[in-house]
Amino acid sequence: xxxxxxxxxLHLSGFDLLRNIDLTIEAGKVNVLVGPNxxxxxxxxxxxxxEIKPTKGDVLINQQPLNDWSMQDRANLLAVLPQHSDxxxxxxxxxxxxxxxxxxxxxxAKDQAIIAEALALVDASYLQRRLYTQMSxxxxxxxxxxxxxxxxxxxxxxxxxxxxxxxxxxxxxLSHQQLTLSIVKQLADRGVxxxxxxxxxxxxxxxxxxxxxxxxxxxxxxxxxxxxxxKELIYQVFDVQSVIAEHPVAKTPLVIT
Amino acid sequence: xxxxxxxxxxxxxxxxxRLPRLILALLVGAxxxxxxxxMQGLFRNPLADPSLIGVSGGASVxxxxxxxxxxxxxxxxxxxxxxxxxxxxxxxxxxxxxxYRVATSSxxxxxxxxxxxxxxxxxxxxxxxxxxxxxxxxxxxxxxxVWQMGNLGGANWQKASLxxxxxxxxxxxxxxxxxxxxxxxxxxxxxxxxGIDVQRIKRQLIFLTALGVGxxxxxxxLIGFVGLVIPHMxxxxxxxxxxxxxxxxxxxxxxxLLIADSIARVVVLPAELPTGILTAxxxxxxxxxxxxxxxxxx
Numbered sequence: 001x002x003x004x005x006x007x008x009x010l011h012l013s014g015f016d017l018l019r020n021i022d023l024t025i026e027a028g029k030v031n032v033l034v035g036p037n038x039x040x041x042x043x044x045x046x047x048x049x050x051e052i053k054p055t056k057g058d059v060l061i062n063q064q065p066l067n068d069w070s071m072q073d074r075a076n077l078l079a080v081l082p083q084h085s086d087x088x089x090x091x092x093x094x095x096x097x098x099x100x101x102x103x104x105x106x107x108x109a110k111d112q113a114i115i116a117e118a119l120a121l122v123d124a125s126y127l128q129r130r131l132y133t134q135m136s137x138x139x140x141x142x143x144x145x146x147x148x149x150x151x152x153x154x155x156x157x158x159x160x161x162x163x164x165x166x167x168x169x170x171x172x173x174l175s176h177q178q179l180t181l182s183i184v185k186q187l188a189d190r191g192v193x194x195x196x197x198x199x200x201x202x203x204x205x206x207x208x209x210x211x212x213x214x215x216x217x218x219x220x221x222x223x224x225x226x227x228x229x230x231k232e233l234i235y236q237v238f239d240v241q242s243v244i245a246e247h248p249v250a251k252t253p254l255v256i257t
Numbered sequence: 258x259x260x261x262x263x264x265x266x267x268x269x270x271x272x273x274x275r276l277p278r279l280i281l282a283l284l285v286g287a288x289x290x291x292x293x294x295x296m297q298g299l300f301r302n303p304l305a306d307p308s309l310i311g312v313s314g315g316a317s318v319x320x321x322x323x324x325x326x327x328x329x330x331x332x333x334x335x336x337x338x339x340x341x342x343x344x345x346x347x348x349x350x351x352x353x354x355x356x357y358r359v360a361t362s363s364x365x366x367x368x369x370x371x372x373x374x375x376x377x378x379x380x381x382x383x384x385x386x387x388x389x390x391x392x393x394x395x396x397x398x399x400x401x402x403v404w405q406m407g408n409l410g411g412a413n414w415q416k417a418s419l420x421x422x423x424x425x426x427x428x429x430x431x432x433x434x435x436x437x438x439x440x441x442x443x444x445x446x447x448x449x450x451x452g453i454d455v456q457r458i459k460r461q462l463i464f465l466t467a468l469g470v471g472x473x474x475x476x477x478x479l480i481g482f483v484g485l486v487i488p489h490m491x492x493x494x495x496x497x498x499x500x501x502x503x504x505x506x507x508x509x510x511x512x513x514l515l516i517a518d519s520i521a522r523v524v525v526l527p528a529e530l531p532t533g534i535l536t537a538x539x540x541x542x543x544x545x546x547x548x549x550x551x552x553x554x555x
Contacts, residue, residue, distance in 0.1 A: 051446055075452030082447065088301065089442045089497035099443060102436055103452040151451070 001062040001160040002026045002193060003048060003078075008057035010043055010217075017043040018054070019217045027160035027193040030184055032204040034197075035214035036238055041197045042083075042166065044214060048195070049080050049164055062159035073158055075103035079151040083166040085144055093119060093127040093135075093143045100150035114153045118146040123179060137171040145180065152192060163187060165196035169203065181207045205229060205252045213237055229253040278412035282518040282532075283511040284420045285409070285477045288427055288469045290510020293484030294491070294502050295431065295462055298438035300368050303492070306485035307470040309375045310463060311352035314382030316474040317405060319348020321389040324400045339411070341404060342475040349471035352378050357463060365456045366463075368445075407480035407533025409518050416476045423472045427465055428507070434458060435499035442497065482537040483510050486544050493547050513540055 003025040010018040018040050025031050025048070033041045046052045048059055050066045059066045061077055069077070079100070087096070094115050101111040119125050122142040132140060145168060152161045165184075169177040184194050184207060198204045204211055205225040212222040215237045221228045234242045234255065245254040289307065296305045308314065323344035356378050360371035390401055437458050440448040445455050473480070488506045495501050517535035524530060 049450065051449070070452075071449070071454050072452040075450060078450070080447075080450040082444070085443055085447060086301075087443055089303070089492070091442070091497055095439075095496070095498060096443075099440055099451065102440055 003162055003195070004060045004063075005048060006057050006060070008044075008047055008054045008059070010040075010047055010052065011055045012043075012052075017217055018047065021057070021217075021219055023048075023212065023219065023222075025162065025193050025195045026210070027162070028188055028191045029193060029209040030188045030207050031193070031195045031210045031212060032198050032208035033195065033212050033214055034199070034201060034204050035220075039214045040217040041214050043217075045080075045164060045166055045195070045197065049078060050074070061162070072103055075151065076156045076158055077152075077160075078162045078164065079148040080164045081144055081148045081166060081168060083170065085140075087132055087140075090131040090133045092129050092131060093124060093146075094129065096132050096143050097146045097150050100147040100153075103151065104154075106154075114150050115146075118150040118153060119143075121149060121183060122146045123176065138173060138176060141168070141171040142176065145183075149183070149187075152187075155191070160191055160193060162193040162195065165194070167197050167199065169198065169200070177203065201229065201234075201255045202247075205255070206247070206250055225253050229255060273413075277414045277417040278409055278518070279515065280417040281412040281420055281476065282409050282515045284417070284424045285473045285480065286483055286514025287507040287511040288420075288424055288473050289480060289483040289514075290487035290491075291427065291431060291503055291507040292466045292469050293510075294488035294499065294506040295434075295438065296466060296484070297488055298441050298499060299459065299462055300372060301442055301444070302372075303489055304485070305372075307466055308379070308484070309372060310466060311356040311375045311378040311382070312349040312467055312470045313474055313479055314379040314386075315352025316345040316349035316471065317479065318382045318385045318389070319344035319346070319351075320404050320478075321386055321401050322348070324397050324404070325389050325393055341400075345404075345478075346471045346475035349474055350467055352382060353463070353467040353471070366459050368459075403531055404478045405533075406531035407478040407536075408529075408531045409477050409514075409521075410529055410532075412476075420472060420476055423469055427469050430461070430465060431503055432500075434462065435503055438462075438499040438503075439497075478531070478533065480514065480533045480536055482533075482540050483514060486540055487513060490540075490544055490547055493551055 005021055005023040008018055008021040021044065033044065035041050047054045050059070061069060061074070066074070097115045097118050098111060101114065116125070116128070119128055122145050124139065124142045124146060127135065127139055127143060132143060135143065148163060152163060155161065169180050172180060181203065184196065188194050188209070208225050210222060211225045211228045213220040213228060213233065220237055221233055229244060231242055231244055234240060240257055243256045245256055247254045292307045296307050296309060297303050300309065320341050323341045327340070356371055356374045357366065359374040360367050390398055393401060437448065437453045440451045440453050449455050487510045488502065491502055491505045491509050495505055513536060514532070517539050518532045521530040521532045521535045
């Protein structure tokens with residue numbers, strides 16, 4: 001099962017934001033989108049998650065069109081973490097994570113257990129009773145990550161689940177970047193299809209099963225990082241000269257600029 | 258009243274005048290405060306209040322038009338409701354509809370546009386009000402300004418039952434939206450990803466607010482402060498979770514308006530003060546104390 005995009009195009013206010021995109025986000029795989037600013041990564045995420053209707057083409061989740069799922073069922077299958085969340089109300093971290101349990105009817109005790117586990121997973125147990133409005137940027141982002149994790153904490157009867165993350169590591173220090181990647185990998189091992197936007201090509205190379213390069217509203221290349229990350233492609237897409245080496249331990253490509 | 262009233266007279270004062278007024282005060286206070294909490298959640302802004310969607314401004318104009326058109330004379334009431342109240346309700350509902358239409362496109366209702374449209378329509382309403390006041394004589398002017406200060410003095414059983422019916426609708430529908438409002442605080446697209454039908458709920462909440470505030474303003478005039486500050490105060494005390502915030506705001510709003518109205522009734526005997534003056538005078542200092550206390554904790 002998968003999220004499948006067929007021949008997606010998006011025109012908004014006179015601009016071609018996406019052109020004829022075919023993409024498959026397989027369950028159990030880590031899919032990473034990279035590309036320069038304005039390439040259409042965020043537009044693609046918004047179309048894939050049903051926030052904007054494409055001008056042409058369609059999106060299927062587990063073989064059923066996105067809009068045929070009820071809102072509630074879709075929320076059981078698909079959790080989305082935006083780049084920024086401006087939450088200005090003094091919820092505690094536990095309350096924010098608890099919002100991720102809204103689509104579920106598992107009861108108070110079960111929800112509390114999941115909230116605590118999700119916070120522990122993102123190294124934020126110490127934030128449980130703290131107010132969201134008083135946290136640092138990285139702490140807020142970790143709490144939000146725990147929220148979307150809590151949303152798909154348990155497998156669903158409706159089919160494979162998907163997690164979409166828009167630049168999840170942007171506000172994180174080195175150790176929390178690594179933590180995020182390991183969480184994402186664990187989820188993929190459990191069968192969740194992960195789609196995330198990353199800016200750091202080396203981070204992307206380390207964790208992607210499928211690396212998708214977006215440029216000018218189309219998909220420039222996709223496949224394993226080893227296949228996709230070439231000197232020529234990086235020059236063509238990012239206009240930057242680079243050397244591709246191999247990570248001495250992970251054996252993944254290492255882009256040196 | 259002195260100490261010479263007959264028992265039957267006392268009974269009729271309590272039953273016909275005091276009791277409906279007390280009920281009206283409790284219900285208007287509860288409705289304004291709970292809808293204030295709803296608006297602050299919907300607009301994701303702790304400074305929002307029910308007047309933001311244009312309902313109070315429109316109600317003012319409606320009331321002023323009726324007062325001026327009647328030439329300051331007292332119009333005969335219709336089913337226990339004054340024509341001024343009717344004008345206020347119609348004015349409030351029309352402006353809310355305009356604000357809602359302006360902010361709604363094929364993509365849904367934009368709360369940001371709604372906020373701005375509310376300010377624009379509010380400004381137009383303010384200008385109309387000034388215009389009407391400018392052409393009013395002393396008698397009309399006094400009526401307009403007393404109405405705008407908010408007054409529960411004209412309470413009767415018809416008003417109290419109308420308010421009770423509206424409150425019943427609001428209090429039975431709102432609690433089911435508490436979770437959705439919590440999700441709204443994250444942002445509309447986040448709420449959608451949590452499985453919430455954002456547009457449908459937004460429409461329902463705006464409708465309930467127009468109804469509740471429209472009727473409250475029609476029956477009791479403009480009573481400020483309750484809708485804006487009560488939810489804010491309650492949030493400082495118990496946090497932003499709407500499952501607790503909504504009922505607690507209703508209770509606090511009801512209490513404040515009841516206390517304010519009781520004081521307004523007796524403080525300058527034998528005359529009465531407009532209730533709206535007292536709500537702010539009583540509530541604001543308490544609010545400042547809460548803010549100072551919070552500042553100390555942070």
